[in-house]
Amino acid sequence: MPQLHYKNLRQSMLRTFLFVFLIALTISVSAQSVADLDTKDGFRTYKFGMARKAIPNLKYGGIHPATKLPYYNKTDEKLSIGPYPLQSISYVFYKDRLHSVYxxxxxxxxxxxxxxDTLTRLYGESVNDEARWTHTWEGKKVFASFHKTILETAYIEFISLTMKKQIEADLEAKKRNAVNDM
Incomplete structure (x- = not known):
């Protein structure tokens, strides 16, 4: 009789262990994180750093107010994220390379x-700045933010941190050259 009890206990413990293991595996497979932002390293099918000419059907839109860099809009762009309509998508370039998407x-x-909610499902919980109504996700290669206005409009930005560092390095080089020219 004690042997039967031991066998049942062992089977019960094994079932519990397997159940906990499967739950943990399911959570880890479905949980998203900011690392997924880095894996994507771009927007839709376009990678940060890719040449402007490699992105079809772009139309010049002007100078982007946030970056002071040229931006373009795709003439064949699907202006939605799932069922949620967008007013615009702007592709911003630095030295003819994709720098950011707004x-x-x-x-x-x-x-x-x-x-x-879609961004949270894709990239995990954000860092929330309540005072500015802004949520951010920062990876090693990509920074993303979601900013909601009082008028129920939202702005989303995806910025290549690699391209941002390139701009900073170029500006620093300009400053050094200016000092050397004095």
């Missing part, structure tokens, strides 16, 4: 919340 969410509380 999205403007169509004005609606539901659209804003839906896009934010």
């Amino acid at each position: 999205l403007k969410v169509a004005a609606s509380a539901d659209n804003c919340q839906g896009v934010y």
Whole structure:
């Protein structure tokens, strides 16, 4: 009789262990993180650093106010993220290489919340700055932010940290050259 009890206990413990292991495996497979932002390293099918000419159907849009760099819009762009409509998607370039992507969410509380929820599902929980209504995700290669306005519009930015460092290095070199020219 004691042997039977020991066998049942062992089977019960084994089942419990397997159950816990499978739960942990399921959570780790489905949990997303900011590392996924780095893995993507771009927006949709376009990678940061890729040549402007490699992205089809771009139309010059002007100088982007946040970056002071030229931006383009795709003439054949799907202006939505899933069921959530966007007003615009701007592709910003530095030295003709994709530097960042800016999205403007169509004005609606539901659209804003839906896009934010999508970002959270993709990249995990954000760092929240309540005072500025901004949520951020920062990887090693890509920075992303979601900023909601009082008018129920949201702005999303994806920025290549590699390209940002290139700009900073170029600006530093300009400063050194200016000093040397004195």
